Amino acid sequence: MTVGQPIPHLQRNQPQPIRVGVIGVGNMGQHHTRILSLLKDVELVGVADINVERGLDIASKYRIRFFEDYRDLLPHVEAVCIAVPTRLHHAVGMTCLQAGIHVLIEKPIAASIAEAESLVNAAAQSQCILQVGHIERFNPAFQELSKVLKTEELLALEAHRMSPYSQRANDVSVVLDLMIHDIDLLLELAGAPIVKLTASGSRAAGSGYLDYVTAILGFANGIVATLTASKVTHRKVRRIAAHCKNSLTEADFLNNEILIHRQTTANYMTDYGQVLYRQDGLIEKVYTSNIEPLHAELEHFVSCVRGGNQPSVGGEQALKALRLASSIEQMALDGKAWKEEVELYQRNGSAVVI
Secondary structure (H helix, E strand, O other): OOOOOOOHHHHHHOOOOEEEEEEOOOHHHHHHHHHHOOOOOEEEEEEEOOOHHHHHHHHHHHOOEEEOOHHHOHHHOOEEEEOOOHHHHHHHHHHHHHOOOEEEEEOOOOOOHHHHHHHHHHHHHHOOOEEEEOHHHHOHHHHHHHHHHOOOOEEEEEEEEEOOOOOOOOOOOHHHHHHHHHHHHHHHHHOOOEEEEEEEEEOOOOOOOOOEEEEEEEEOOOOEEEEEEEOOOOOOEEEEEEEEOOOEEEEEOOOOEEEEEEEEEEEEEOOOOOEEEEEEEEEEEEOOOOOOHHHHHHHHHHHHHHHOOOOOOEHHHHHHHHHHHHHHHHHHHHOOOOOHHHOOEOOOOOEOOO
């Protein structure tokens, strides 16, 4: 065999790269493009964007093709990441799924429940992967928090997600932009149907959407959760606190840190029996990895496409989060009780899973 020729049996065993494209290369889409260009077993084919100058700039940077019309990209790829404005999620997502293309779409899954249901059904009919970008599921701090809470008796949860005002994602309320992350996380941690909800909110002068919202959820297993999200806070905050019978666990997603607080007392004595000092509490620091959440999310997507496995955050989970987010948003807007179509209780009094 000539030097430099591929070894046949090794060549056959090497998987073909998954051909992927990115639709929408604004703030989030540029990060998708960056990471996809680094993933092994992925061929980043091209990007599409209605902003020609921006699209050409990104395509040139990564030496890939640019498509002004995303539909021209589809014949060249097996999977796409969709990072367009929320109002376009349904139209773009449906076109891709109906073309037999696997889809990772940014959160929220769609602008309405009806659109989200349509996407979920289209994915099932086309037998394509539909993963939704609830990126915090892949945050190392959340993954370790989930492990810690498996050993604890959980009583209550608090989530705070706050940011200064930004022009980014200003086409939706703070509930659909920020709070929906924590809605998804708390539904996962509580693991029970919601049986009670209150919510209130406010908006900045001249704003067309809610900018600050607080919601309180009651779960069928007795867990209570409080969520606060803000677009008008002069400091960025991303944290969840879990109040347990034997501990308080705090997860800081910005600093990738988990602290477990335990109220314990102990006396430390000298050799002569004198009290040297008294311990009045214990703080444990949990190890977390430094992997970038988006990197882990995209690796998971590619793995699902290659192996045919369902993603950890598929269309059904995202739809569940959107239903609850829509109910919180409506309650915060009008301050009224549940409308009939989103009633939390059936007539016989049993809880309806959101």
